[in-house]
Structure formats: structure tokens, C-alpha cells
Amino acid sequence: MSSQAIQIAIADDHPLILEGLQKLLEAAPGMEIAGCFGSGRECLEFLQSSHADILLLDIALPDASGLDLCREIRNIAPATRILALSNHSERSMILQMLQQGASGYLLKNVAADELIRCIREAHEGLLTFSKAVREIMAKPSATELRDMPQLTRREKEILLLIADGKTTTDIASMLHLSPLTVETHRKNLLQKFGSPNVASMIRLAVQQGLIQS
Amino acid sequence: MSSQAIQIAIADDHPLILEGLQKLLEAAPGMEIAGCFGSGRECLEFLQSSHADILLLDIALPDASGLDLCREIRNIAPATRILALSNHSERSMILQMLQQGASGYLLKNVAADELIRCIREAHEGLLTFSKAVREIMAKPSATELRDMPQLTRREKEILLLIADGKTTTDIASMLHLSPLTVETHRKNLLQKFGSPNVASMIRLAVQQGLIQS
DNA sequence: AATTTCCTACCTGTTTTCCGGTAGTTTCGG
DNA sequence: CCGAAACTACCGGAAAACAGGTAGGAAATT
Numbered sequence: 289m290s291s292q293a294i295q296i297a298i299a300d301d302h303p304l305i306l307e308g309l310q311k312l313l314e315a316a317p318g319m320e321i322a323g324c325f326g327s328g329r330e331c332l333e334f335l336q337s338s339h340a341d342i343l344l345l346d347i348a349l350p351d352a353s354g355l356d357l358c359r360e361i362r363n364i365a366p367a368t369r370i371l372a373l374s375n376h377s378e379r380s381m382i383l384q385m386l387q388q389g390a391s392g393y394l395l396k397n398v399a400a401d402e403l404i405r406c407i408r409e410a411h412e413g414l415l416t417f418s419k420a421v422r423e424i425m426a427k428p429s430a431t432e433l434r435d436m437p438q439l440t441r442r443e444k445e446i447l448l449l450i451a452d453g454k455t456t457t458d459i460a461s462m463l464h465l466s467p468l469t470v471e472t473h474r475k476n477l478l479q480k481f482g483s484p485n486v487a488s489m490i491r492l493a494v495q496q497g498l499i500q501s
Numbered sequence: 502m503s504s505q506a507i508q509i510a511i512a513d514d515h516p517l518i519l520e521g522l523q524k525l526l527e528a529a530p531g532m533e534i535a536g537c538f539g540s541g542r543e544c545l546e547f548l549q550s551s552h553a554d555i556l557l558l559d560i561a562l563p564d565a566s567g568l569d570l571c572r573e574i575r576n577i578a579p580a581t582r583i584l585a586l587s588n589h590s591e592r593s594m595i596l597q598m599l600q601q602g603a604s605g606y607l608l609k610n611v612a613a614d615e616l617i618r619c620i621r622e623a624h625e626g627l628l629t630f631s632k633a634v635r636e637i638m639a640k641p642s643a644t645e646l647r648d649m650p651q652l653t654r655r656e657k658e659i660l661l662l663i664a665d666g667k668t669t670t671d672i673a674s675m676l677h678l679s680p681l682t683v684e685t686h687r688k689n690l691l692q693k694f695g696s697p698n699v700a701s702m703i704r705l706a707v708q709q710g711l712i713q714s
Numbered sequence: 715a716a717t718t719t720c721c722t723a724c725c726t727g728t729t730t731t732c733c734g735g736t737a738g739t740t741t742c743g744g
Numbered sequence: 745c746c747g748a749a750a751c752t753a754c755c756g757g758a759a760a761a762c763a764g765g766t767a768g769g770a771a772a773t774t
Contacts, residue, residue: 355710362641369639380713383600388710391639415638417628425628426582426604428575440750453701455730469752475732485732485760486700488666494707497568497597653720668760682722688762698730698762 293320294411297340299331300373301349305396309344309403316404328352335365342407347374347385358388369410373398377424392416437480444498446473451490451499506533507624510553512544513586514562518609522557522616529617541565548578555620560587560598571601582623586611590637605629650693657711659686664703664712 296313298321300306306324313319322340325331328349335343343361347354358370369391374381382393391410394403398418409416417425439447449459456474460467474486483489493499509526511534513519519537526532535553538544541562548556556574560567571583582604587594595606604623607616611631622629630638652660662672669687673680687699696702706712 355713359710383596384710384713386638387596389641410639413636413639414632415630415635419627422628423626425599426623426626428602442751450700451704453697455698457730465751466753468754471731472753473751475734478732484666485668486698487663487703490700490703491664491666491707491712494704497572497600499704500568500593500597655721670760678721679723681724684761685723686721688764691762 293318294407295320295322295339295341296344296407297321297323297325297331297334297342297368298344299325299328299349300344300346301326302346305346312400312403313407319404319407328357332357332360332364335361335368340365340368341411343368343370344373344407345370345390347372347376347381355384355388358385358390362389369413371406371410371416377420379424379428382421382425386415393421394418395420439477439480439498443473443477443480446470447477447489447493448499450474450477450486451493506531507620508533508535508552508554509557509620510534510536510538510544510547510555510581511557512538512541512562513557513559514539515559518559525613525616526620532617532620541570544570545573545577548574548581553578553581554624556581556583557586557620558583558603560585560589560594568597568601571598571603575602582626584619584623584629590633592638592641595634595638599628606634607631608633652690652693652711656686656690656693659683660690660702660706661712663687663690663699664706 296319298306298309298313300309303326306326310321310324314321322338323331323334325334328351331343331345334340345354345358345361347358349357354372354374358372361368361370370389371392371394372382372385372390373394373396375396376382377395385393392406392415394406395418397420398406402418406416406418445463446459449462454462456470457467459465460470463470478485478489481489481492483492490499509532511519511522511526513522516539519539523534523537527534535551536544536547538547541564544556544558547553558567558571558574560571562570567585567587571585574581574583583602584605584607585595585598585603586607586609588609589595590608598606605619605628607619608631610633611619615631619629619631658676659672662675667675669683670680672678673683676683691698691702694702694705696705703712
């Protein structure tokens with residue numbers, strides 16, 4: 289039988305929400321509250337010693353950024369699926385939580401039945417979103433797809449090598465070019481990105497997906 | 502009535518798959534094939550002049566990277582929802598396609614009814630995945646969450662400023678520190694990341710979510 | 715009380731980047 | 745065939761980063 293109650297932990301600094309969620313989930317069949325926490329620290333301490341199947345995580349806790357917390361939790365309790373619960377509806381925030389290993393993302397205005405559905409799905413090992421989040425993610429606002437510099441083949445090639453920590457001379461010898469040529473490409477890259485130095489250029493490039501893992 | 506047939510474009514360099522998809526979707530009620538393309542260039546040309554509601558996009562076309570293509574398509578045809586169709590099942594690839602504005606992601610082994618469901622959902626403005634993709638996304642492999650350096654408050658602060666393109670002297674005056682102190686922090690950061698220079702450090706930091714947009 | 719960690723600050727010297735140009739060749743589309 | 749990109753290559757000088765140290769004081773932990 290796979291039908292033991294799903295153990296749920298909740299972390300939210302808003303006592304009202306915390307209590308509301310607790311009441312709601314206690315009433316749901318097949319779910320049990322393993323613990324409720326008002327801060328990231330409490331939550332981490334609990335997960336170090338105890339188990340939860342699902343963690344409903346408010347990503348705006350006072351003592352820790354949601355991204356950091358998510359990462360830490362995945363380290364100390366890899367079996368716990370994290371459902372991010374948030375008021376933030378920006379695409380970038382959602383993507384970053386996923387990157388940090390969240391198994392789902394819900395806006396706080398989620399309806400009770402949707403919340404329960406998402407918990408069930410997450411417990412089945414599926415990525416899950418509330419409908420509002422799916423709508424946000426499917427419709428990137430025009431402004432969020434910002435103008436990205438048009439790079440030539442050579443420039444992309446060199447950008448990757450720069451991002452990899454290679455120096456101009458390294459790159460020159462790898463590509464059988466003059467270091468001065470590589471310098472020129474680097475200059476053009478900086479100009480296209482409008483960056484004063486590689487640090488900010490690489491940041492932009494990675495954020496815009498020009499550089500893969 | 503909202504019940505005109507969904508106009509679907511397909512881009513895939515594998516003729517067999519292309520034809521298979523075409524046949525399959527022509528047979529589906531409420532769907533029409535607007536065009537089939539074997540290369541990114543053809544596909545772009547078509548979308549510049551004609552409309553499609555949904556684009557099934559193989560992200561491994563010979564003449565363009567899926568990420569670039571996705572971005573370009575979103576620029577020239579923002580109303581077209583892109584469903585990525587791929588053999589790649591890496592989390593990072595999926596996340597990056599989403600970042601570039603894809604409305605969904607399907608593995609090529611997707612079943613016909615699942616494909617049709619996903620097209621319908623995408624057309625309704627919802628983010629959509631095949632079940633296999635949802636499973637992959639919900640279960641980040643331990644190796645993908647790689648060991649991330651433990652940074653102190655000051656170090657994080659300075660890391661952000663470096664990523665923003667600030668120089669050592671800039672940072673020093675912003676934080677009312679000696680430039681030499683900032684240099685020390687920078688050195689410690691480089692060491693913690695194991696990077697030879699800021700370019701590769703910033704790349705790692707952004708990829709690991711230490712630096713937000 | 716002792717240890718560790720963090721933050722601060724310094725020194726010297728080398729390497730690399732950054733900035734501002736110029737310019738010849740190839741390649742590709744109109 | 746002409747123009748526009750793209751790729752290649754160069755120069756000189758200023759600014760910044762990088763490397764490998766040392767070191768004192770504060771705060772937290774043991």
C-alpha cells in the first residue's frame with residue numbers, strides 16, 4: 289500500500305496563513321502536519337532531525353532568502369519536496385526557485401482544492417504549479433525578453449571561453465589566433481553587452497541563457 | 502466562439518518525425534497544420550509573414566541552437582506559443598528554454614494523446630509539460646545541486662557588486678572600505694569558487710543562483 | 715580562556731584587461 | 745559588383761586584476 293498520510297511541513301512567517309494552512313491540510317484526507325515554522329532557521333532545524341514529504345515554503349521569510357533556503361533544504365533533506373508558496377509572480381523568481389530544486393510553485397492566492405492537488409502531485413514526484421503560475425510562465429512579458437545582443441559565431445565562441453576563465457592568450461592559442469584578434473573580439477563583446485568589464489558581461493550572458501552549464 | 506482550428510507549425514530536421522507529426526495532428530480535431538519546416542531559417546521566414554498559434558520546435562535543428570531560435574521567434578512572432586520538442590532531458594536545458602520564452606517542453610517519446618493535450622493547454626495560455634518532463638524537473642539529481650561555496654555576508658555583498666561591473670575602487674568607496682580590503686575579499690571569493698578570474702566566478706555564481714536578476 | 719571565523723588593512727610585483735583608435739581580407743546578400 | 749558584416753591583426757598607454765603573502769581586532773563558539 290502506498291497510502292500512508294503525506295507528511296507536510298509548513299514554513300511561513302505570517303501566523304494567520306500558517307494557521308490557516310494547518311487547519312486546511314489537517315482536514316484533508318491523507319495529509320498530516322509534521323510541523324509549522326515561522327522562520328527559516330526553525331524549519332531547517334526541524335528537517336535536520338525529522339522527516340517531511342512536502343514542505344510548503346514561503347520564500348519571503350524574514351531570516352533567509354527563499355533561494356538560499358531552498359538550496360540548503362535540498363542538501364540536508366533531499367527527500368523532501370519543496371513547494372514554493374509566494375506572492376512573487378515574476379517569471380525570473382519562479383525560474384530561480386526551480387533552479388534551486390523546488391518541485392512546484394504556488395501563488396498565495398491559490399484555492400484550497402488546487403493546493404491539495406499540487407501537494408498530491410508533488411508527492412507523486414511531479415513538478416506542479418497553480419494555474420495562475422502556469423499562465424504567467426506561458427506568457428513572458430515583452431519587457432522580460434530584453435534586447436539581447438546579436439553575437440557572431442566567433443564572438444559566441446570566445447564568450448564561452450572567457451566565461452570559462454580563459455585569458456586572452458589562452459584563447460588565442462586555443463583558436464590559433466593572434467592575441468590581438470581575441471582582444472578585438474573581447475572589446476566588441478563588451479560593447480555589444482554595454483558592460484564595462486567581463487564580470488558584468490558574463491552575468492548578463494548567463495542570465496540571458498547565452499551560456500549553458 | 503473561440504473554436505477555430507488551432508494553427509500549428511512544425512520545425513524538425515528529421516523528415517520522418519516531421520511527417521509523423523503532421524499526419525497525427527491533421528487527424529486531430531480542431532487542429533490544422535500551418536506549415537512544416539526542416540530548418541530554423543525556413544521556420545523564421547514563415548513566421549515573419551504568416552501566423553501560427555503553436556510552434557512545435559525541435560531544439561536541435563542543424564542551423565540554429567534552440568535557445569537562439571526560441572528567442573528570435575518570440576521577437577518576430579510574440580503571439581506564437583512555442584512548444585519545445587527535444588531528446589534532451591537535462592534540467593538545465595529545460596530551464597533555459599523556459600527562460601527564452603517557451604510555453605512548454607516535451608520529450609520526443611511523448612505519446613500522441615499527451616502531445617495533443619499539451620498543444621491544447623498551450624493554446625489556452627498555460628505552461629505545459631509532458632509527464633516525463635514533470636518528473637525530471639521535480640527530482641533534481643544530487644549532482645546537479647553542486648557544492649556551493651559558503652560565503653560570508655560581506656563576501657556576498659561584494660560578489661554582487663563585482664557582478665554588477667563595479668571595480669575594486671568603486672566598491673571600496675561604496676562600502677567605505679579600503680580598496681585593499683576589497684581586494685582581499687575578492688581574492689577569498691576567487692579561492693572559494695576555485696576560479697582563476699572573475700569571469701568564471703560570476704558564471705558559477707549566476708548559475709548557482711547566488712546572483713539574482 | 716581559547717580557538718575559529720570574519721572583517722579589516724597592508725605590501726610587492728606581474729599579468730591582464732580596458733580603451734581609443736586603424737586597417738586589410740573574406741563572405742554574403744542585394 | 746558593391747556594400748555591409750565579420751574576421752583578422754595591430755599599436756600604446758592607463759587601469760585593473762591577480763598572486764602570495766602578513767597581520768591585528770572583533771565576535772562567536774567551545
